[in-house]
Amino acid sequence: MPLDSTRAAALRARLEGAPVDHARFTGPPVDVTGWTPQELGVVWGALHRAAGFGHGDPERRALAMTLLEQVASLDLAPALEGEVFLDALAAAHVRDWDYAVGCLACLHGAPPAGSAPLALRILGESKHWREQHFAAWLLARLAGGDAPARFAQEMEKDHAQSPMPLSLQELMVLPQLAQASLLALAGSRYSGHWNRDSIGKPDPAEVLADDAPYIEFARTILESAARHIAAIHEGSVPYAADAAFSRHDSPVLARAARLASYRDEAWFGPVIATLLPLVCVAPGKANSAPSQSLAMALGHAVETIPTPESLLALRTALEQVRHAGIRKKLERNLKPAERALAERPDIAWRVGMPGPMGKRRQAMLARRLEAGYASDVWLPLAQWRALLGDADIDAVARALIWRGSDGVDGVAFMLDGQGAIDARGQPLALPEQGGIGLWHPLHGGAEERAAWQALVTRRRLRQPVRQTYREVYLPPDDGSEPFAGHWLSVRTLLGLARREGWRLDDEEGLSRQFGAWRVTLLLEGRIYPGAEGACTSGALVAQERVASRWQPVAPGQMAPVAYSEACRAVDLLVSASAFALVEEEACAQRQQRLAYLSSLETGPMVGMRRAVLAQVFAQQIGAGRMALEARHLMVGRHAIHLATGRVTLDGAAVAVDVPGPAKAGKLGAVPWLPHDEALLEKIAGLAGQLLKG
Template sequence: MMQTEISSRAAALRARLEGTAVDHARFTGPPVDFNDWTPEELGAVWGALHRAARFGHDDVARFNLAHTLLEQVTEAGLAPLLAGAMFLDALDAAADYNREWEYVIGCLACLQGEAPAGTAAQARRILGETSGWVERPYQAWLLAHLAGGDAPAQFAQLMEERHARYPMPLTLQELALLPQLAQASLLALAGSPHSSFWNRNSIGEADPAAVLADDAAYAAFARTILEQAARHIAAIHDGSVPYAADAAFATADSPVLARAARVAAYRDDAWFRPVIAVLLPLACVAPGAAKSAPSQSLAMALGHAVETIPTPESLLALRTALAQVRHAGIRKKLERNLKPAERALAERPDIAWRIGMPGPMGKRRQAMLARRLEAGYASEVWFGLDQWRALRDDADIETVARALVWRTGDGLAFMLDGKGAIDAQGQPVVLPEQGDIGLWHPLHGSGEQRAAWQALLARRRVRQPLRQVYREIYAPPGDGGAPFAGYQLSLPTLLGLARREGWRLDYDEGLSRQFGAWRVLLRLGGHVYPGAGGACTSNGLAPAQMMPMAPVAYSEACRAVDLLVSASALALLEEEHSVQRAERLFYLANLAPGPMAGMRRTVLEQVFANQIEDGRMALEARHLMVGRHAIHLTTGRVTLDGAEVASEVAAKGSKLGAVPWLPHDEALLEKIVGLAGQLLQH
């Protein structure tokens, strides 16, 4: 019916997707590549694609074709342009139950111009029964107003019955605001699967608060309800309002307050600073000595808000809350938010140092400062020259700043020395009068420059607050393979450490984490889920996006994966799989890592007793040192002053049979012994 309006290739594909008869039963048609299609052409087949991808027909070829093409659309990040009859055709593909609402909201986001006649009837059909409206209020509100008629009144009555019984019905206040919001804001609220709750698992997806931050009506609403909530929680603590455990706010209202906090944090509004300093700490602790809290749900929701988009003041509020909270469950949750929040704040250098570092200068405060600087590596954060000078001249921060290597925008690497600066040879250099300053990374210099900085710090006995000149560096494998593949990992150790380090568990893929503009995946094989026991297989690191990663971001991602693998690796993969080996790995996976590492060190001390006594080798906490080379005791990775060294050892097949009591994978220990022997011969 629409073939005269679209290109011949779109018409041909639409015919295939709709099951038009073909000359031969095995005909599949030419391959389709959407990358050179226009949004209008994609819109012409959008409805047909989704109808073919749903159950209800018995054409397996059409079903598989549609799924393949939709995967291509997702991977390429393509979107259709929908208008008129094309928009109605796309809506027609939606089933009338609320799991289809996200697809419909996506169609609305792609609508060009006004909604055509017939949209209201489609929207009313898709809305279906009111039973599903409460769970997805923003999507239901948008569809109800699109449907018109009595649907908006039905929605309002349903929400009133659900929320009006609470003393501060913040959800109703937010819903009353929706007519004042821009269409982009409504779509952001309705289009996010996490629009009602946002946490670290949402990082990397579109945050509706980022769009709402540009909407003046929502920004004003955010201030109103956050200040209202802060006054209410303060009244509970001063006795003006009676205290009841976990009853300060309705559970459904906590996500509204947390979203408002994220909006204010994106905008970095000045009024937000004193509000979060009151709201987060007081929500975590009961008046008096009780171990309960006014609102567990708000405390945890605000903790996630601080983690995902922190400001200096909200991070300070999180630390204050941790210092005074008595509820063990809340403490455990907030502790998980702290380190990711510090990393996220480092990527906002324009505001990160506004209030310096809290508390008196000492080892703990210096470590916090170093972590914040280090967290900016993946994004290669730059400071404006005036901002950097203010940090340099801060009496507390100066101690840390003088122990680090910096670089200018034109590539000059330097350290502070007295009132001036020096290069890697210790020679004075003149810093520019304008430009930016960033933290130097070993990948910013050659091998000779890295060695020069290492020698300079050794001569001057400078102890760096973070691992910098000796920092491990990683380059992409030359054969195109996936790094860190081929290990058996202990799931309890892996998942516990991954959680603390800010990794997200994607059940179909493995672990993912953001490094600057890039998201990376540590692909895992096996049955991996929160709380899982036993072992899984590491299938290597891979970028989640098509675009290549910057060298520093890639190296930092590898370094983070190396930590996971080093802490949780049990064994190398072997071609032979037996019931006995599977049982042994499951047993090892649930052992404490300390005794296992101690046993490995004991064996290496016995094997290389003479070499260690002669000073040709040394055993450290995680490495066997052979001269300047380091062999990791868990992964077998060899480095020279932090840089990876290619190495291979042919397995002799003995598997160190003389020590069958070793609670380890013998092949891995054999590899370490073989590598050490090779390095001794050089």
């Protein structure tokens, strides 16, 4: 076999040589940084053979695994051709689909002679080909002979009885597709089932969106599916619960829907407006549905890459659905879909957006604007001006503060009549160039925020988005973790997290994307879907998307608005599910109390804590020095959260030091109180200190 470099030859010899007697004799460390694709190709097969089992050399396997991890972290790929390709493919085990497809993806030129028997060996028995049928199709084509015909027979046997055998129709399109499309389908583990956990991963539909034959196929099957479901509701096709489409065909339709959304096809709006709502509800009054699998798959598709029309279809489906399980799933798709649409401003804010005029549409538009905060969405000036011709958008826009991109920091303004005003109510010329974005309190200093708050209050404006009094969060100067140290009710936490678009990581906690950043709230405890009991909140961990990979960053390195919005979302989770503070030393009696409190609803706990505080501070409340709100104890302009003890001043977090006496004496456990006594003590101490200040 030709070797392209001395270091590649040396590594290959080391990977394929005889086992050594001692780990010290394995050779010097190897670093593949800077290796060419051709050099990696030379050792690719040897690396994967050494990384497997059966050779009885753990040191060799450890070396291979380390190098493969480094290759993945550096996003490197080998160049395979001729004998190098055959050597790499020979390293694949039977039904080693992912590795074999990876070799095909790295193939330069035509497959060399000798590829067919290797592909046939990897295929194994035909009864397993349906496991990853796109990969099996590629390998069957490479194997030649009767393999393609046998593959077609297996798929026919598996899918022919479907109501609409769309999987078979999709397979008939494969010979017309470009190699990039075939590799995208075969190389993605999400081709067969795309769900919420798939979002953020490479989507085959995004590659297929550039392939004309698949685009036409997608339109054909979606329009056919819409006609089929309409016929069921009209009565011309008999209805049977959950039988309109097979579980094999739902992913095909969902992939077609995502492709249409990526391309923002004009024909897609009417199709999804029919298909999604009707597939969620049975004709008549039954609580069943024509296809649960398709309803959920389309919900995930809308969340992944929404359009205004598909988001409206999702809302319509939620209004009509009677099946409790489908409703629960679709509700989880709604808010993330709104946020995802806000990150497509060219589509989200086009003229002629769907939906009946009125307050509900205005609220939807406001949420879409708010969802764009973390991504720092800008609208071209001409587009923004054109949108004001929509009565609902104009009504929303006139109650909000905007900023122009012209200048270093931009200029903040509100619409007023035919012109604009600044924070002090003075006339201001509207920007004449650049972009327009939604103003965030962090875009201005404390003085500007106070001026806008005064103006909005003076004019008695009811803003559709919490803007002037929006909570703001800054990275702590002392390096502390602002949300750590709380006992959280797992049931409450997970229920809210799912609705807000957080994803559960069994090993870490809850994660969610905010623009170009992904934030994870670390949790300690047994956290899994359906879990009960309690867990504790920990630190925030951030990652930044660089190209196609996530790179760790300190949370404070995030864009200020993105960090603030992420913390605001975390605060919602913690505030809604917190019921006690974590103490360094807790006695057995307190641990028993915490176990009991974790089984209670957090809302009544806050209510009881409010009632206790109302009695404790009755005199101060009566004198107007304090006020109790639904979830806060107000001391002047300061707000103390009744679930966490967090203190804010006009929305911004502030640190309040409670001196010694309040810290020294801990309240004893009071078994009849349905709330955490230590947290109540903290709130009382903070309130007392603020009264003194």
